[in-house]
Structures are given as structure tokens and as C-alpha cells.
Amino acid sequence: MKTIGLFFLLWTTALAAEAQHFRLELLKWYNLSDSTTLQNDPYFGGLSGIEYVPKLGKWYLVTDGADSTRQSYLFEFDSLFNTWNYKRWKLNKIHSAESVRFDKADSSLYFTTELGAGKTYGEFLKLKKDSTVHTLASYQDFEDNKGFEAMALDSNRVLWGASEWPQTPNNPYCQVTGYGLNHGDTLVRALYPLDRNACGYPDNGISEMLLARDGQLLFLERCWTGERDQSNYSIRLFTTYIPKNGSTVDSQSTSLLEKNPVEVNWGGVHLDNIEGMSWGPIVNGNRTLVLISDNNFNKFDRNKTPENRQKSQLIILKVLPD
DSSP: OOEEOOOOOSEEEEOOOOOOOEEEEEEEEEEGGGOHHHHTOTTOOOEEEEEEETTTTEEEEEEOOSSTTOEEEEEEESOTTOTTSEEEEEEEEEESEEEEEEETTTTEEEEEESOOSTTEEEEEEEEOTTSOEEEEEEEEOOOTTOSEEEEEEOTTSEEEEEESSOSSTTOOEEEEEEEETTTTEEEEEEEEEOOTTTTSSTTOEEEEEEEETTTEEEEEEEEEOOOTTSOOEEEEEEEEEOOOTTSOTTTTEEEEOOOEEOOEEOTTOOOOOEEEEEEOOOBTTBOEEEEEEOOGGGTTOTTSOGGGSOOOEEEEEEEEEO
16 A cells, blocks of 8 residues: 655646537436435435446446445446346445446446545545455545545546545645556646635535546536535536646646536536536437435435435436537
């Protein structure tokens, strides 16, 4: 296991982001919380990551844990619209999982976490086919519960992790880290500009990321409006150019990412606490992007009306040419 102290480097190189080539439009949405089968499962909820595997026709959902230990569970579905039949595994040694990605090279699953021993608040973990868990790398100096919230896997077998918040309150950049699976080391550091007050309340952060087309990463920013009696969230999507491997820790330089907003037509849906994001199946000739929300096991809903309680919300967006 490698433990690496994070620090912001003094010299940065700006990368010009590629032009956005797509926009998004609501196709369908559904509350998994309405499923009677899932309502009766005490471990279902707190969904923090989602991954669709086309080759297997499977959906994988991971939770960030309901109890004090933040024990995570993995769910496998053949269909998210037919939830009576599914599998569930307790992820031993994985707590507060925030993202899940499938590696077609060896059929393993990768996770990021926000918890760890001492000041370790960002980890890359690998779940092998024999159900053993291997810590690939751990990173320090994030705030507790604000570590690696997002993860993407690119075609060069680089795992990208992003912190939910900057390391300090006055710092305007989140840390983006690229970990090379082929050689087992940290290859790239990059800085992602973040406006903590994007929705008028200082709660904005990176919730998830994906590999996008044309050598880009797709970032999801989620901001809670601060209204205690409701579940109101602002969700925005951005693309950035993938940082090059020349920006390494050893070279004492890091890339400053340039963000391009993605146009989204939400169709008037009331957005919940979106935490997970995955590319979905092709529907009527269009690629889809699927989002999932974390209902926090409804622990903040004691004084809310039923319509304002948090849901395990599934949102399907179709990808359209820009």
C-alpha cells in the first residue's frame, strides 16, 4: 500500500479544454425508493456509485454505509426497472465507498472511499474476482467525508479520482489524481476549479466523474441549497481535457483544468442528492447517461413532509449531438 501526502504545487500549467460535442436531455426518471422489494431491504439506500457493464448486461450499485462504521454493500441488478430479483454482497474491508468502476481487462471492480486510518481520506481499492480487497493507493490531507468522491477509468488503464472539496476552505481547487494500473503508481496531479457557493450556499462539490468522448473527463457537481426542510439540489455537468502524463508529482508541476459546461434539459424533474453516474445502454439509437441519488438512508428526513424526503432517484438522460 502506498501512502502519499497531498500538497498543492506551486507551478501550474493551463490546459485548453476540447470543445463539448454533446448535450443531454431527460429521457426517463424513476424512484427506486418506490420498489416494495427494496423498501424491505435494510441495506439498500445511501447509493453513492453506479456502473453499467454492457458486456454482462449488469448494473452495479454501491452504498456508502448506514451504520456508524459506514460499511458498504454492493448490489447487482439485471434491470433497474425490475428490482425484485437482485444480488447483494457485504464489501468486507470497504467502508464509505463513493464510486464503483468495472475493469473489462480482468473483470475486477474498483472503488474509491472517503474514510481511512488516521488522516487517510482518499483510497483506490480493487475487488478481485476471488472477493479479496486490495488497497492500490491512499492519499492524505482531505477533510473527513470530503475525500475521493468520484472516479473514472480511462482506456490507458489510468484510474482518476477527484476530491469532493478542496483541501482547505480558502482553496479554490479540488485535487484530481491519476493512478496508473499498469505500473502501480501515481502518474498525474491536476487542479479542478470549484465554486463552493455555486448555488448560493457553500456546499458545492464534485460528486462523480466519467470518461467522456474525445479524450475528456465528465464531472458532476452537486450543490445543496441549505434548506433544512427540503431536499433541493443544484446539479451541473462539465467536461475537461484529460491531463497528460507529463504533469507528474516528480516534475513538481500540475495541470490546471479548464471546464466546459454541458447543456442539460432536466425536463422539470426535481433533482435529489445525485452522487452516482454511469454511461447506460443505447436507447432508440442514443447513448444514455444514468444518474443515481443518495437518500442518506433518510436520516435527515425526520421533520420533512413525504414529498420532500430524500429518494433513491434514478435519472436517465439521452446523449444528443451538440
